[in-house]
Amino acid sequence: MEKAILYDSSKCTACRGCQVACKSWNEHEAEETTSQGSYENPEELSPETWVKMRFIETERNGKFAWLFARRACMHCTDASCSIVCPTGAILKTDEGFVHIDQEWCIGCGNCVQACPFDVPHKDHHHTGTAMKCTGCTSTGLNRQDAGMAPACVTTCPTGALKFGNRDELIEEANQRVADLKARGMSNANLYGKDELGGLHVMYILDDTVEAYGLPEDPQVASSTVIPKWLTGVATAGVIAALPLWFVFKRKQELEARTKGGA
Amino acid sequence: MSLGEMSWNWQLWIDMWAAGMAGGAYLVAFLANKFSGGKYTSLFRTAVLTGVPLAIIGVFFLIIDLGTPIWAWHLFVKFLPVSVMSMGTWTLFAWLIISFVMIILWIVEWDANRNCDKYSAGVVNFVKKFDGLLAWGGFIFAILLMTYTGVLLASTTQALWSSTLLLPSLFVSSATATGVAILIVMTMILNKINEGRGSGWTFSEDLIGKLSKSLMGVIIVEAVVLIAYAVWLALAGDAGNEAFKILVSGDLAIVFWALVVGLGMVIPLALLFLTKGRNALMVITTSSACVLLGGLALRAVITIGGQL
Amino acid sequence: MELNRRDFLRASGAGLGGLFLFGAVSDDVLMARNVKKMPLKKQVGETTSICPYCGVGCSLLMTVENGSMVHIEGDPDSPINEGSLCSKGASLYQLANNEERVTTAMHRGPGASGWTDVSWDSAVSDIAGKIKATRDSGWIEKNSGGGIVNRTESIASIGSVFLNSEEAYLLSKMLRSLGLVYIENEARICVSAAVAADTETVGRGPMSNHWIDFENSDCFIFIGGNMAESFPVAFKWVVKAQEKGAKLIHVDTRFTRTSAKCDHYAQVRPGTDIAFMGGVIRYVIDDMESNPDNYNMTYVREYTNASYLVNPDFSGPADTLDGLFSGWDGSKYDKATWAFQKDADQADGIKKDPTLTDPNCVFQLLKNHYARYTDDKVVEITGADRNTFQEICQTYAATGKAGKAGAIVFSSSACQHSTGTQTVRTFGILQLLLGNLGVAGGGLDGITGASNGLGCTLQGLVNHWGPGAGSVRPPSGGEQGFDSYGATKGRFASILKAWWGDVDHNTSYDYFPKRDGDYSWQPLFKAIDDGIIKGLICWGMNPMVSGPNSTATKEALSKLDWILVVDLWETETAAFWKTEAGSNPSDINTDVFFLPAAHALEKEGSICNTCRWNQWRYKGSDAPGDARSDLEIVNDLVISLKGLYAGQSDKNADAINKLTWDYGTPPDVHAVTKEMNGYDLTTGKLLSSPGALKADGTTSCGNWLWCGMYTENGNMAARRGTDDASGIGLFSNWGWAWPLNRRIMYNRASVDLDGNPWDSEQPVLQWDSDSEKWLGDVADGGAAPINKGGGRPFIMKPEGRGYIFGPGRPDGPFPEHYEAWESPVSNSMSSQQNNPAIKSWETTAKGDVANYPIVATTHRMVEHLHTGAVTRRIPWLVEAVPDMFIEMSNELAGEKGIENGDKVVVSSARGSIEAKALVTTRIKPSQPSGVHHINMPWNWGYMGPSKGGSANTLTARMGDPNTGIPEFRSFLCDVRRAD
Numbered sequence A: 001m002e003k004a005i006l007y008d009s010s011k012c013t014a015c016r017g018c019q020v021a022c023k024s025w026n027e028h029e030a031e032e033t034t035s036q037g038s039y040e041n042p043e044e045l046s047p048e049t050w051v052k053m054r055f056i057e058t059e060r061n062g063k064f065a066w067l068f069a070r071r072a073c074m075h076c077t078d079a080s081c082s083i084v085c086p087t088g089a090i091l092k093t094d095e096g097f098v099h100i101d102q103e104w105c106i107g108c109g110n111c112v113q114a115c116p117f118d119v120p121h122k123d124h125h126h127t128g129t130a131m132k133c134t135g136c137t138s139t140g141l142n143r144q145d146a147g148m149a150p151a152c153v154t155t156c157p158t159g160a161l162k163f164g165n166r167d168e169l170i171e172e173a174n175q176r177v178a179d180l181k182a183r184g185m186s187n188a189n190l191y192g193k194d195e196l197g198g199l200h201v202m203y204i205l206d207d208t209v210e211a212y213g214l215p216e217d218p219q220v221a222s223s224t225v226i227p228k229w230l231t232g233v234a235t236a237g238v239i240a241a242l243p244l245w246f247v248f249k250r251k252q253e254l255e256a257r258t259k260g261g262a
Numbered sequence B: 001m002s003l004g005e006m007s008w009n010w011q012l013w014i015d016m017w018a019a020g021m022a023g024g025a026y027l028v029a030f031l032a033n034k035f036s037g038g039k040y041t042s043l044f045r046t047a048v049l050t051g052v053p054l055a056i057i058g059v060f061f062l063i064i065d066l067g068t069p070i071w072a073w074h075l076f077v078k079f080l081p082v083s084v085m086s087m088g089t090w091t092l093f094a095w096l097i098i099s100f101v102m103i104i105l106w107i108v109e110w111d112a113n114r115n116c117d118k119y120s121a122g123v124v125n126f127v128k129k130f131d132g133l134l135a136w137g138g139f140i141f142a143i144l145l146m147t148y149t150g151v152l153l154a155s156t157t158q159a160l161w162s163s164t165l166l167l168p169s170l171f172v173s174s175a176t177a178t179g180v181a182i183l184i185v186m187t188m189i190l191n192k193i194n195e196g197r198g199s200g201w202t203f204s205e206d207l208i209g210k211l212s213k214s215l216m217g218v219i220i221v222e223a224v225v226l227i228a229y230a231v232w233l234a235l236a237g238d239a240g241n242e243a244f245k246i247l248v249s250g251d252l253a254i255v256f257w258a259l260v261v262g263l264g265m266v267i268p269l270a271l272l273f274l275t276k277g278r279n280a281l282m283v284i285t286t287s288s289a290c291v292l293l294g295g296l297a298l299r300a301v302i303t304i305g306g307q308l
Numbered sequence C: 001m002e003l004n005r006r007d008f009l010r011a012s013g014a015g016l017g018g019l020f021l022f023g024a025v026s027d028d029v030l031m032a033r034n035v036k037k038m039p040l041k042k043q044v045g046e047t048t049s050i051c052p053y054c055g056v057g058c059s060l061l062m063t064v065e066n067g068s069m070v071h072i073e074g075d076p077d078s079p080i081n082e083g084s085l086c087s088k089g090a091s092l093y094q095l096a097n098n099e100e101r102v103t104t105a106m107h108r109g110p111g112a113s114g115w116t117d118v119s120w121d122s123a124v125s126d127i128a129g130k131i132k133a134t135r136d137s138g139w140i141e142k143n144s145g146g147g148i149v150n151r152t153e154s155i156a157s158i159g160s161v162f163l164n165s166e167e168a169y170l171l172s173k174m175l176r177s178l179g180l181v182y183i184e185n186e187a188r189i190c191v192s193a194a195v196a197a198d199t200e201t202v203g204r205g206p207m208s209n210h211w212i213d214f215e216n217s218d219c220f221i222f223i224g225g226n227m228a229e230s231f232p233v234a235f236k237w238v239v240k241a242q243e244k245g246a247k248l249i250h251v252d253t254r255f256t257r258t259s260a261k262c263d264h265y266a267q268v269r270p271g272t273d274i275a276f277m278g279g280v281i282r283y284v285i286d287d288m289e290s291n292p293d294n295y296n297m298t299y300v301r302e303y304t305n306a307s308y309l310v311n312p313d314f315s316g317p318a319d320t321l322d323g324l325f326s327g328w329d330g331s332k333y334d335k336a337t338w339a340f341q342k343d344a345d346q347a348d349g350i351k352k353d354p355t356l357t358d359p360n361c362v363f364q365l366l367k368n369h370y371a372r373y374t375d376d377k378v379v380e381i382t383g384a385d386r387n388t389f390q391e392i393c394q395t396y397a398a399t400g401k402a403g404k405a406g407a408i409v410f411s412s413s414a415c416q417h418s419t420g421t422q423t424v425r426t427f428g429i430l431q432l433l434l435g436n437l438g439v440a441g442g443g444l445d446g447i448t449g450a451s452n453g454l455g456c457t458l459q460g461l462v463n464h465w466g467p468g469a470g471s472v473r474p475p476s477g478g479e480q481g482f483d484s485y486g487a488t489k490g491r492f493a494s495i496l497k498a499w500w501g502d503v504d505h506n507t508s509y510d511y512f513p514k515r516d517g518d519y520s521w522q523p524l525f526k527a528i529d530d531g532i533i534k535g536l537i538c539w540g541m542n543p544m545v546s547g548p549n550s551t552a553t554k555e556a557l558s559k560l561d562w563i564l565v566v567d568l569w570e571t572e573t574a575a576f577w578k579t580e581a582g583s584n585p586s587d588i589n590t591d592v593f594f595l596p597a598a599h600a601l602e603k604e605g606s607i608c609n610t611c612r613w614n615q616w617r618y619k620g621s622d623a624p625g626d627a628r629s630d631l632e633i634v635n636d637l638v639i640s641l642k643g644l645y646a647g648q649s650d651k652n653a654d655a656i657n658k659l660t661w662d663y664g665t666p667p668d669v670h671a672v673t674k675e676m677n678g679y680d681l682t683t684g685k686l687l688s689s690p691g692a693l694k695a696d697g698t699t700s701c702g703n704w705l706w707c708g709m710y711t712e713n714g715n716m717a718a719r720r721g722t723d724d725a726s727g728i729g730l731f732s733n734w735g736w737a738w739p740l741n742r743r744i745m746y747n748r749a750s751v752d753l754d755g756n757p758w759d760s761e762q763p764v765l766q767w768d769s770d771s772e773k774w775l776g777d778v779a780d781g782g783a784a785p786i787n788k789g790g791g792r793p794f795i796m797k798p799e800g801r802g803y804i805f806g807p808g809r810p811d812g813p814f815p816e817h818y819e820a821w822e823s824p825v826s827n828s829m830s831s832q833q834n835n836p837a838i839k840s841w842e843t844t845a846k847g848d849v850a851n852y853p854i855v856a857t858t859h860r861m862v863e864h865l866h867t868g869a870v871t872r873r874i875p876w877l878v879e880a881v882p883d884m885f886i887e888m889s890n891e892l893a894g895e896k897g898i899e900n901g902d903k904v905v906v907s908s909a910r911g912s913i914e915a916k917a918l919v920t921t922r923i924k925p926s927q928p929s930g931v932h933h934i935n936m937p938w939n940w941g942y943m944g945p946s947k948g949g950s951a952n953t954l955t956a957r958m959g960d961p962n963t964g965i966p967e968f969r970s971f972l973c974d975v976r977r978a979d
């Protein structure tokens, strides 16, 4: 039965309980950071930081607005990371959560390059493997298996994070989007219902997808891989046909003819 | 993103360059041999004997760049057609196997020639036919080998790599160019080594002339593909345009114009063009060397540019 | 959770049509790997405790394995936090496992440049010796008038708000038995102004409603408060209210994480809240007069003193007196003209005009007073946007209707001004006008900030309170003999019996030190400066960073003979003599003792959150090394002191020798809780309600507010009943709210004169005429409804009515806008620039506008606590907020050539610090005045892994006239690039 995390940006107060609870449950170290002139720290996801909050200062119908966006794995149905992974180290649970097997990943970095949301990061210093939010399904720390909600959802004070049956959450989210629209947030929308075959981390946004810096219509990294193979092979053909054919085959015939004709 | 944080670094440039060159050399030598009715089998064998170590060097660098090199064998537990890198790994593996087998067959053939009664006619005949078959197999995998690195980069979210469909063809043309160049260099080296010793392993000036003409032709194709690639990139939405700017006028502009375009294409083309007809071996060798360096520069610029 | 192969193949295959369809390859080849099924390597714990940081009181589960903490997360059973924890709570694992903790007793001799580790016992006996020597040498048996006072003014104690209630109680018992009068804690410099204001307005200081009750609210004003960051998990209930349609309003000096959730946000210049709220009150009064049906006029007439007639000679700033009220004699008010007119026929003897039209009635005086606070005036002073201000007035006035409820949520930010008390007074006045007190979803809320602010302070850790607050205040020099004790004799006698069980309370009355004068925080530090105080006990507090004017604090500490610091780490206060503090150790001859304490998750006891809910804490991991609970430390000290005083009879030695102290070693915390609850000494049974307290010495009770918490039926604070019979989220079976487990104070104001609730959907009380009893919450004052002869709802006020006209305050019966001590503009409301009764302990000259043109204020971050002594040692929190920074507008940054992220120097007349610049659009210069202001956190200091400039290097020792609370929230500074 597919499950999902539902993030409601209109309820989030950026308390960053999720960022800390994830590190506490998954036993990750803190990173060295310095203030870069915003509340956001650490700057980027990393093998130690699987979820962080983004702070976006913007204007919304004439009034100042401060948007808070969760940044972590979206647990895509069509997961580019698992598709491109050459060792099959990226597995999917029955509930739809994507999990990098730390005892099988060879750290080739392909998933890092392929994820539409720039989520996985390679642990250059310790294990060498790629790491990202596992939806709290890491081996030995599998909350979902033990019937518990992920650590970030459990700690969230305002109900901005919920975990449960994906379809039920979609229903609840649609209702919430309607409420937000009624409250004057005309741009409210649900992100993740259909993107990439349906994400297992869906966002209720109280502003446009673009305002939240999310890809409008994310594509699986290898969606156009066949034509790319073909252009490559075709070029080989062109090269074979034109210069090589011209230089070797035709020259061969000319020589034969002149030898014959002379 | 600074250089240190990129997950694909110089080891990948070398792997793509070497594997591409091996595939390119195979393709060129195979076709040259086929188009000329089997006149240049020694060229073909040189291509294979050069390509195999190159491919092995490429794989070596790829493996040491892995996060967990000791688990590289995990690549060979599963065959995952959906993963380009998996496809690439198996292609490389297949191409190497085919090349090894061919080399063994050549040894048998060489042994048979030396003491003709050692092998029965059937065996010799089988070796010749099987060798021909393998050559075709190697040809197909060589093409895949040249193409796979381009497709690998192209099936990501990095704009420079994925916004157009032409990265594979750019890498294939570059691979072919470096393939011809390495063949020229190898023929020069072998000629020098075997000058006085009269063994069969030398190459006619005519062949080298044809190779240099082929090099000119392939460079022209590569230039055309590069232009098409750049134009398509510039028009491929904001992200594509952004990536185009990085390449053409951004941080990597100097390397791109000087090494990739200048050294890799313009100079060799000019040199070859100016010395058309007169087989100036020195000029041909230098232009080949330029093409080789240009090819490496192209892989570096594209790999870095994609991750900036 | 077996890997689902179908799923995997379908997803990956479908994605791109399976390029090379090697169908022949079977699943197994592809799926050589499965997600390994392994049991959890760590379980979610069973042992519960309460988060030590803020006053929300989140319950948490601890997993402990052989004494060490394995995991901590939220307790899903708690109705307050339902399993949630904010970033601080979620990082508690790193508090429990932290190598920065001090593990041995330490001592630093005069002039020494480093610590020496000492054995626990030798440290305790040395400290006891120091205390005895300083106490006895400075002993004051009689005051100048010859009255027995038995006090010492040569030892002072400061802190804490973070101990368990039992620990604070024992600390208070020890300090008072030693004769100390200089006893203060954080509450003084935190929300003391709110206590003074609310005591004037509604009779009690703390928060009136509770967190879960917020879900019942129709509208919130956050002003002088940033609830989403200062009470983050409690904001859950605000979000639930918003989901049900509640409107959120934030009035702040910058756009914060609370503002981001609000429907209306008004930016105000720091220190101008009275102007803003004065404008809202004016709007409400005008609207009340034009459409009275929109308001609960009965409530205003019957439950407030709006109808009282004031002495006709009363006049104020609105008349002729240009910023002053009648009776100002140049240094204080003679309040004769503020008195209410008498009327013998009235039961309470006060003349009233129920029609609220008499020009001398409070309502008309109020209207006359705030008529000057026009929209223009509000915009001019505060810089708030006009339309937004008007929207806010309309939105909040709507809560005036009977059945509607609005909550005003604030905390120290409203209090820490030279006009702090009057600022909070505006909140109380507005809530009384709108009938928002005593009702579900209403109230004066937030206020106490720290996790056990109430539980500690109410044990008498402020100089003017005994254990049980004002009604058991320490006797003054003039109250010679128990009979002359002016406060509540029954409760005080019970304290005397709890402390000196074997002595008659009339005798032990003199053991208790009597006060003559003001021993509060700022006078305390002045007394240290003046050499009156020789020894300081600093228990769970870090004044070097939290007190105003850090440089002055350090100079004072350097004059001490000795200081005892009881803390978890080597804080800035413990290391004021070190080079890191900018000191030269050889110049400082203070004897410094350090005793390492266990932190909250390493000990058992009770804690009382912001809304008076007492919850029980169980011991999690073991304290490291020699560190031990504060309960044990007080116990060790008293046992050592008793040893030293054995046989001595002079200098009130009996107060120590005869002190009842038999909690065992290590002390049993339950015994202390029971002592606080109190016994019927005739039966030896635990009392069940403070009503049973006698003045004749037959009952003992350490703290009447805690009477009923540990009865014969057991430990009420440990109750975990999750049922809510009330239906409005009272959860009366979870923990125990003092007094008497009442959840909403003044709740008899939630019903009409016949006892029927104004809001039938969310009734707090309902009078059941059959059983003649109140149904619902514990009625505040058990009397019947007013029409059935019962008293009025505000039982702590003389006539049971809320005081809109508050004559008890030294700086005026109505709040009037005055500029802060350091302000860039002159007061456009009157020529009275500052609060006339302002108190100053500042010795450096006021910063002038020419050198310091920018207004500055301070604030908290959700990720850090106070001086950062704790949270700057938690890596996960330092990662989130690593450096000291200031928030400034783009416009100011432009003028000063500062880029976002630059290093800057912020300076005031008292000092300067470095910080990073956070240039943001969330602050704008005030319009029309063009005045710039900046906001800065004050969580940094010179010790610990994450160091930074302390904002309190810049603040001044100015105080509100009512409580002396420092003006942390508005002073002048300048900012420049630090190149």
Ligand SMILES: Nc1nc2c(c(=O)[nH]1)N[C@H]1C(S)=C(S)[C@@H](COP(=O)(O)OP(=O)(O)OC[C@H]3O[C@@H](n4cnc5c(=O)[nH]c(N)nc54)[C@H](O)[C@@H]3O)O[C@H]1N2
Residues within 6 Å of the ligand: C054, C055, C190, C191, C223, C224, C225, C226, C227, C229, C230, C231, C251, C252, C253, C254, C256, C268, C269, C270, C271, C272, C273, C410, C411, C412, C413, C414, C447, C448, C449, C450, C857, C858, C859, C860, C861, C862, C863, C864, C865, C866, C935, C969, C970
């Ligand atoms: N995370 C965290 N939570 C805490 C604490 C902590 O240290 N960290 N401490 C606890 C304690 S002891 C307390 S007392 C409370 C304090 O709780 P609050 O007072 O709510 O918190 P602050 O951040 O100090 O101030 C609140 C807001 O007041 C604004 N402000 C500053 N000056 C003015 C002014 O003149 N007028 C107005 N209207 N607003 C102004 C600031 O910008 C800030 O956003 O928090 C408690 N909770």
Ligand SMILES: Nc1nc2c(c(=O)[nH]1)N[C@H]1C(S)=C(S)[C@@H](COP(=O)(O)OP(=O)(O)OC[C@H]3O[C@@H](n4cnc5c(=O)[nH]c(N)nc54)[C@H](O)[C@@H]3O)O[C@H]1N2
Residues within 6 Å of the ligand: C052, C160, C161, C162, C163, C164, C186, C187, C189, C190, C191, C412, C416, C449, C450, C539, C540, C541, C542, C543, C545, C546, C547, C566, C567, C568, C569, C571, C597, C598, C599, C600, C630, C858, C859, C860, C865, C866, C867, C868, C869, C870, C938, C951, C952, C955, C968
């Ligand atoms: N400029 C400015 N200054 C302010 C404020 C402001 O808003 N602006 N806010 C004021 C307010 S509201 C407050 S409440 C004060 C807070 O001021 P402080 O209370 O001085 O600040 P904390 O950092 O909380 O210091 C508490 C100390 O107690 C220690 N501690 C914690 N738990 C225990 C325990 O169980 N036992 C013992 N023995 N010690 C323990 C901690 O390690 C820490 O060193 O600051 C005030 N100062």
Ligand code: SF4
Residues within 6 Å of the ligand: A011, A012, A013, A014, A015, A016, A017, A018, A019, A053, A070, A152, A155, A156, A157, A158, A159, A160, A161
């Ligand atoms: S814990 Fe919840 S409210 Fe806090 S930052 Fe995370 S999602 Fe937002």
Ligand code: SF4
Residues within 6 Å of the ligand: A072, A073, A074, A075, A076, A079, A080, A081, A082, A098, A114, A115, A116, A117, A118, A119, A120, A132
């Ligand atoms: S968000 Fe990225 S890492 Fe996560 S499942 Fe999707 S593709 Fe994979």
Ligand code: SF4
Residues within 6 Å of the ligand: A081, A084, A085, A086, A087, A088, A089, A090, A100, A104, A105, A106, A107, A108, A109, A110, A111, A112, A120, A129, A130
């Ligand atoms: S880094 Fe690991 S998980 Fe990512 S693609 Fe490579 S093998 Fe797969």
Ligand code: SF4
Residues within 6 Å of the ligand: A021, A022, A023, A025, A026, A050, A051, A072, A132, A133, A134, A135, A136, A137, A150, A151, A152, A153
């Ligand atoms: S689901 Fe688990 S692993 Fe993922 S961000 Fe939340 S706490 Fe971290």
Ligand code: SF4
Residues within 6 Å of the ligand: C051, C052, C053, C054, C055, C056, C057, C058, C081, C084, C085, C086, C087, C088, C089, C090, C231, C232, C233, C234
């Ligand atoms: S700091 Fe306050 S809101 Fe956060 S977890 Fe602790 S008690 Fe709850």
Ligand SMILES: [Mo]
Residues within 6 Å of the ligand: C186, C189, C190, C191, C412, C448, C449, C450
């Ligand atoms: Mo506080």
